Amino acid sequence: xxxxxxxxxxxxxxxxxxxxxxxxxxxxxxxxxxxxxxxxxxxxxxxxxxxxxxxxxxxxxxxxxxxxxxxxxxxxxxxxxxxxxxxxxxxxxxxxxxxxxxxxxxxxxxxxxxxxxxxxxxxxxxxxxxxxxxxxxxxxxxxxxxxxxxxx
Amino acid sequence: xxxxxxxxxxxxxxxxxxxxxxxxxxxxxxxxxxxxxxxxxxxxxxxxxxxxxxxxxxxxxxxxxxxxxxxxxxxxxxxxxxxxxxxxxxxxxxxxxxxxxxxxxxxxxxxxxxxxxxxxxxxxxxxxxxxxxxxxxxxxxxxxxxxxxxxxxxxxx
Numbered sequence: 001x002x003x004x005x006x007x008x009x010x011x012x013x014x015x016x017x018x019x020x021x022x023x024x025x026x027x028x029x030x031x032x033x034x035x036x037x038x039x040x041x042x043x044x045x046x047x048x049x050x051x052x053x054x055x056x057x058x059x060x061x062x063x064x065x066x067x068x069x070x071x072x073x074x075x076x077x078x079x080x081x082x083x084x085x086x087x088x089x090x091x092x093x094x095x096x097x098x099x100x101x102x103x104x105x106x107x108x109x110x111x112x113x114x115x116x117x118x119x120x121x122x123x124x125x126x127x128x129x130x131x132x133x134x135x136x137x138x139x140x141x142x143x144x145x146x147x148x149x150x151x152x
Numbered sequence: 153x154x155x156x157x158x159x160x161x162x163x164x165x166x167x168x169x170x171x172x173x174x175x176x177x178x179x180x181x182x183x184x185x186x187x188x189x190x191x192x193x194x195x196x197x198x199x200x201x202x203x204x205x206x207x208x209x210x211x212x213x214x215x216x217x218x219x220x221x222x223x224x225x226x227x228x229x230x231x232x233x234x235x236x237x238x239x240x241x242x243x244x245x246x247x248x249x250x251x252x253x254x255x256x257x258x259x260x261x262x263x264x265x266x267x268x269x270x271x272x273x274x275x276x277x278x279x280x281x282x283x284x285x286x287x288x289x290x291x292x293x294x295x296x297x298x299x300x301x302x303x304x305x306x307x308x309x
Contacts, residue, residue, distance in 0.1 A: 034270075037224065039175040039183035047183055049175035049224040049235060050297055069303045072295070084183045086173075093274035099182070132299065148207065149278040 021060040022142060026087060026096060030057050032122050033090035038065065040076035040083055048072045053122060053132060055085055055098075056115050058139065063100065064111050066119060067136040077102045083140060086148070094151030100140035107136050154291050154308045156196030161234045161294055161307065165191045165199065165225045168260035173224045174201050174287065176240075178214045186211050187279055189254040191225065199223070199236065200288050202246060202254050204281035215243045215287055223289065224297065228264065233297035234307075238289045246284040254284050 022030075029036075035051040042048070050073055054066035065083075067074070077083070081102040088095050106112055116134045123132035157165075164170050172188040186207040192200045201223055203211070219240045226233035246254065262276035294307040 035226075037171075037173050037185060039185040039222075041177040041181055041183045043181075045177045045181055046220045046237070047175040047177055047222040049173055049183075049185060049222045051224070051226060051233065053299075069299065071304045080181060082182045084175075084185050086185060086187070088278070090270065091274075093271065093278035095278055097185070151274065151278075 020142065020145065022057060022063070022145070025089070025094070026145075027057060028091065029087040029089045029094070029096065030055050030063070031090075032118065034088040036088070037086045038073065038083060039085075040073045041080050042076045043079035048076050052085070053119060054115055055087060056111065056118070056137070058111060061142050062103075063098075063140055063142065064106075064115060065100075065138040065140060066115055066134055067105070067138060068119075068132060068134065077138070089151060092151030093149065095148040097146045097148050098142060099144040101143050102138055102140050104139045105136050106139060111139075112137050154197055154293060157193065157199075157236075157291060157294065158307060160232075161236070162193055164227050164232050164234050165223075165236070166193060167227060168257050169229055169264040170225045170227050171261070172201070172226075174203060174211075174221060175224070176211060176214050176219055176221045178210075184211045184214055188223070189279065189284060190257040191223065194288065197291050198241065198288065199238075199291060200286055203285045203287065204254070204258075204279060205283035205285060206281045208285040212243075212285070215240060215285070217241065217243075221287070221289055226297070228261075228268065231299060233299070235295040235297045236289075236291050237293045237295070238291040241288040241290050243285065243287050246286045251282065251284055255280055 056064040083100040223236040262272040
């Protein structure tokens with residue numbers, strides 16, 4: 001019980017660092033150097049956790065997530081739009097937990113084209129050109145951002 | 153239904169250079185996620201996931217018996233990845249004498265990242281804690297998550 005109380009205190013401290021919009025220091029964590037981890041949940045509460053190649057900055061309140069495979073995540077999002085993503089800064093290891101709400105799927109447009117170019121570059125660096133093909137992008141609204149590790 | 157965890161999956165789940173994560177959902181049906189320090193194999197269909205306490209705070213109320221969970225393990229060398237789905241059997245604080253092994257796993261993981269150009273001390277500090285929560289999971293299904301054709305397929309189908 002004491003263990004639970006101690007960690008609820010830790011959680012309260014972290015809540016002081018809640019933010020609602022993307023800040024400049026998060027941008028390097030969105031350049032796909034460290035892959036981001038994404039969790040979704042089905043309508044009946046079964047989670048799915050996977051890596052995503054790209055969490056792309058759209059504006060201070062929105063990101064776009066690349067869809068390459070994502071069958072189970074996509075099924076979950078069609079039932080429940082809530083997403084949790086972990087972002088990691090490649091130099092400092094600063095970590096953020098970002099809560100998102102899925103808004104729409106897009107198959108073309110300027111954001112799609114920019115992400116397609118970036119993904120081609122990532123795939124080339126990893127020698128995975130044949131495996132990394134952008135099928136679509138998920139436009140998501142940021143509902144909460146919490147710092148998990150401050151990088152110091 | 154899973155008969156036993158394949159050796160290829162066990163190798164990725166337990167390697168120190170694999171990045172490992174656990175996900176469950178809260179009462180509002182929102183996904184929760186935590187970085188793990190390690191995964192131990194208890195028997196052919198039961199695993200124990202250790203969560204550094206600083207990542208477990210939000211999950212603790214949701215980590216209860218029979219809660220469905222998903223675990224992701226991805227090898228940072230080969231990109232081989234597997235997702236394990238199952239149900240929680242029990243949750244307990246890891247005894248103090250077993251925390252050294254968790255810190256050792258995180259140190260080995262962080263050191264392995266040097267070859268990829270990352271700072272080992274920074275990543276070790278990001279992941280490590282003095283206390284760990286152990287979550288025992290009965291595994292139901294295993295999915296191949298490696299980025300290639302066939303990803304997402306159930307291995308034990």
